Amino acid sequence: MNKVGFFRSIQLKFIIIYILLLVLAMQVIGAFFIKELEDRLLTNFKSSIEERMQLLSYNLEQAFEKERNEDADEMSLQAEVQQIIEDISTNVGSTSIQVxxxxxxxxxxxDPNYQGDIGKKTTNDTIENALLFNTFKDDMFFDQETEERVYIQARPIMNDEEIVVGVIYVKASIQVVYDQLQDISEIFLQGSVLAISVSIFLGVLVARSITKPIVEMRKQAQKMANGDFNQKVNVYGKDEIGQLAETFNNLNIRLKHSYATIEEERKKLSSVLTNMSDGVIATDTSGAITLMNDAAGRLIGKNPDELIGEYLLDVLQLEGKVVDISELHDSGSMIIDFSENTNEPFLIRANFSTVSDDEEEITGFITVISDVTEQEKVEQERREFVSNVSHELRTPLTTMKSYIEALTDGAWQDKDIAPRFLSVAQNETDRMIRMVNDLLQLSKMDADEYPLNREQVDFISFFHQVIDRLEMNKPEHITFIREIPKNKYIVWIDKDKMTQVLDNIISNAVKYSPEGGIIRLKVEKKRNFLVISVQDQGIGIAxxxxxxxFERFYRADKARSRKLGGTGLGLAITKELVEAHHGKIxxxxxxxxxxxxxxxxxxxSRKRRETR
Incomplete structure (x- = not known):
């Protein structure tokens, strides 16, 4: 089991949870604190403005009332209003006031910026609304010119008859309040970072104290998985983790005894399965593999450990052929073709049986598999050989029987027909004799009862002699072309057997060559061996x-081969003879x-020639 990294450990999860809870709490507290502080500061700011504006409003109402009662002109009222504003401006700071x-x-x-507007008519919508609708209006907005937050207030001035005689318009910068909030927020953030840093340190200590017993139990569990039950985990307290440690130690003791018993049984079973030449596969009632020995893995061509949990029908490639695993085991045994996976003939025999408990309930299945490829191949070759021999002998025998019956019925008296019938019977007899001789030769070679009388031979000279002999008897329409070097190459061969090899190959080339055909006879030296080739221009082979x-009784063109008198064994004998000379064909x-x-x-080689 791999070691758990810090970034995947439960210790880091404890620390992260601890910090997230702390950050969440600080965020909630900070948001509440900043919100309440903002509301308090804004309320205090508005209250201070409100107190001054009430005093200003009272003085202005007196001035407007005095002007109405005494019928003073507008200039005297304007001067008195300006005087009242200047008196109260000493206590309002940077607050802009307009009446x-x-x-x-x-x-x-x-406001010095508006001194030139005295006596002019204002176009401020807030002021006009206050005059028309007798409404008190206050608001905050961001001033694009000063790039500061400002507070405005429009307060109607009423006379004794509750008629609007004027408006006090106040515009005050409230940016100082938000600057204070910004400073306080930065201080709070710095405190939060410090608190989080301290909390991380404390969180690591707390997480270690919690996870230390768990880490020890994990290490002990790894040792138990490897069969070491001698150590125990430490118990650090009586809490839930301490009780878990005590339970873990008790489990360790019990597993130690159980493991010893199971290990003894496992070794017995493992020894039996390992030393078996046949493959054994155990499955549960659903067909899932629970056990497989190495012999079964080698036969199937897969790692047994990787097939645990796979279904037997899929592993044996029986999906779609067998409906249910119980049906498979009811069959007792079957031959399974694995040739598709190996691109070569590969047959496996599977024998099935059931596993039952004390109450005769089926708890699983056992499948024993073995390689029967060679056995089936030998059996198939035997059947094919018997079939081919029977077929090859039946044809000439049938022909001979027909002609002999015709002769018996009186054809022997016909001087024209009788000699022809006897000639056919003699040819078929010679053909059967050649076939029997070839079969006897193959039988002796299979039984290693066909010795080779080898000698050192210059193959180039020997090859020319064979070609010369065959060239004298070849049809006139066939041309031999020799591509043979003039060097001297010494081989260790049985001249009679090699003559038979060359006769078979060249004779086949002559038989299957068309009119005007060319047969190329070639010898090449490749390192420490010769490559001999015979090329014709015949019909070719798929x-x-x-x-x-090179198989026995195989003919590429059966009709033509029989017509030319072949037995179908020539190339099979040739292959056996070439391989007996340690060559390949x-x-x-x-x-x-x-x-x-x-x-x-x-x-x-020269050394070997000198030695011999």
Whole structure:
């Protein structure tokens, strides 16, 4: 089991949870604190403005009332209003104050920027609404010119008859309140960072104290998984984790005894399964694999450990062929073809049985598999051999029987027909004799009862002699072309057997060559062996049938082969003889473009020639 990194450990999760809870609490407290502080500061600011504006409003109401009662002119009222504003401006700081009469004209202001507007009519919507609708209006907004937050207030001035005679318009910067909030927020943030840093340190200590017993139990569990039950975990207290540690130690003791018993049984079972040559697969009632030995893995071609939990029907490639696993085991045994996975013939015999408990309830299934490829191949070859021999012998026997019956019925008296019938019977007899001789030769080679009388031979000279002999008897329409080097190459061969090999190959090339055909006879030296090839321009052989031409009784063109008198054993004997000389034989062909038969012979080195 791999070591758990810090970033994946429960210790880090404790620390993260601890810090998240702390941050969440500080966020809630900070948000509440800042909100309450903002409300208090704004309320105090508005209260201070309100107190001054009430005093200003009272003085202005007296001035407007006096002007109405004494019928003073507007200039005297304007001067008195300006005087009142200047008196109160000493206590309002940077607050801008404007007093507007009921006609919308500015009577006075303490703002130097608006001194030139005194006597002019204002266009401020807030002031006009206060005059028209007798409404008190206050608001906050961000001033784009000063880039500060400002507070405005429009307060109607009423006379004794509750008629609006003017408006006090106040504009005060409230940015100082938000600057204070910003400073306090930064201080709170710094305190939060410090608190979090201290909390992380404390969180690590707390998390370690909680996770230390768990880490020890994890390490002990890893040792138990490896079969070490000798150590115990420490108990640090009587809390839930301490009780868990005590329970873990009790479990350790019990597992130690159980493991010893199971290990003894496992070794017995493992020894039996390991030493079995057959594969054993155990499954549960659903067909899922619970146990498989190495022999079964080698037969199936997969790691047994990777197949645990897989279904037997899928592993044995029986999905769709068998409906249920119980049906599979009811069959007792079957032959399974695994050739698709290996691209070679591969057959497995599977024998099935059930596993039952004390109450005769089926708890699982056992499948024993074994490789029967060679056995089935030998059996199949035996059947094919018997079938081929029977078929090959039946044809000449049937022919002979027909002609002999015809002769018996009186054809022997016909001087024209009788000799022809006897000639056919004699040819068929000779054919059967050749076939029997070939079969006896193959039988002796299979039983290693066909000794080779080897000698050192210059293959180039020997090859020319064989070609010369065959060239004298070849049809006139066939041409031999020799591509043979003039060097001297010594081989260790049985001249009679090698003559038979060359006769078989060249004779086949002659038989299957068309009118005007060319047969190329070639020898090449490749390192420490010779490559001999015979190429014709015959009908050729299909690619999928090329490897079969060296099998017994196989004919690429059966009708033509029988017509030419072949037994179907020539190339099979040739292959056996070439391999007996430690060579290899193979073929190359394309349909309609001829066939090339190639085989190799090992060369004798100079040292070996001198020794012999």
């Amino acid at each position: 507007i009469n009921h006609q919308g004209r500015i009577l006075g202001t303490n 690619y999928d049938k090329l490897e079969k031409i 193979w073929a190359r062909s394309k349909e309609g473009k001829g066939t090339t038969i190639l085989f190799t012979l090992p060369l004798i």
